[in-house]
Amino acid sequence: MSFFTSLLWIMILTLSPNARSDIPPFSYVIGNVSCTINNLVSEEVVGNYSFLTNNIEELIFSNASIAQLDLTVPLSIIDPWKVLIKSSNMKQLVFPSEMRASVVKLNNVDVGDIYFNENNHLQDFRADNISLTQVPTSVVYLHTLDILWFTHSPITTFSFDLLENSSLSLLYMVANKIESLTISPDIICCKKLEEIFLSGNQLKQLDLAIFSLMVSLSSIFLEDNQLNVINATNISIDQKENSSKPFGLSKALEDQFCSWNGLYSNQIQNESFIIYPRLLNCTDFYANLISIHLARNQIHKIDFNTFSLMNNLNSIDLSNNMLSALISSNNKVPLRLSELFVSNNNISEVFLKPLPSLKALYLHDNNIMQLNMSSLPHDLDYLNLINNPLDCEELPHMNRSVNLPTVGPFTEC
16 A cells, blocks of 8 residues: 555645735645645635545535635535534535535534525534524524534524424534523424433523423433523313313314323323323323433422423432422322432422332432431332431331331432
């Protein structure tokens, strides 16, 4: 194998004599399957991109400083699977409809606008540390997009209206400056969206009803925000079917969505399986939501009624908040909640008897001095009480002086 096939080919084209002397010369570096274009200040110097070869799988622009970077020409010559733009600035970035790349990534880019023509191939768009204050509509409207990823950017608000016809399965909006999430009444969005990551933003209040009509959503990550109020807007209870509804749904949406709470409740209580006529043709609210992650926020109080329409919710993480009590005061609860993480709070009072499916309770690093086991669900399997001022010997099932130990959850103290 020759020296030039085993190492990088480096070719340097110098700018014209009239170019600014303080700007490094335009250059490109061609590797085995990549091409890096450095210090681009004008499309004139690259001409028709004749140096591009058919084996290029990754096209990279580094340190570009240009009014408009239009990728129509290079992406009509080659079919890379990935386009990467890093450490650059431009007023406009244009992607053509002809491009076949499936991944576009921007890293440390100051850009005024990003424009996509219609595209049938892009699946993954990622932007880290870019200057945009909102997600470009031409990006979210791409009907093949599967992953939308924005991090460390000055985005302050996000509307799920943008995703009404989206094919996204993953929305990753971590470490931005988002203060509010919105959705318009009667908007059904995100039919394929499975995971939402909103950790490390600046949310202070959140209405979980925003997610109620997202039929594929399984997990919501909201750690490291400033949340102090969590609710889920409900309107009056329908006495005929004993089901609450999030928001004020139109009649058309009421025919599409309803709560299956009655069905699941009857199953848990081993009662007869009642099928309400309208449930045959409607979708359960929060149909597939199984976990909500709320660790490291500023939540002082939690009302389990907030989660009562989430019939498949399995896990809630409220670790590292400011809770002083953990009380479920009525039977409006998430029926299938089996894991509750509330470590590193200041909890001194616990009453979770109404939670019918709770199996594991993580209460370590709290302020529990007394605990009445009758305040916990009868079928609880695991209880973590490490680093609490409680004397575990006072718990009936932990008292070693009793000849016949009382059956209770496996307990760590």
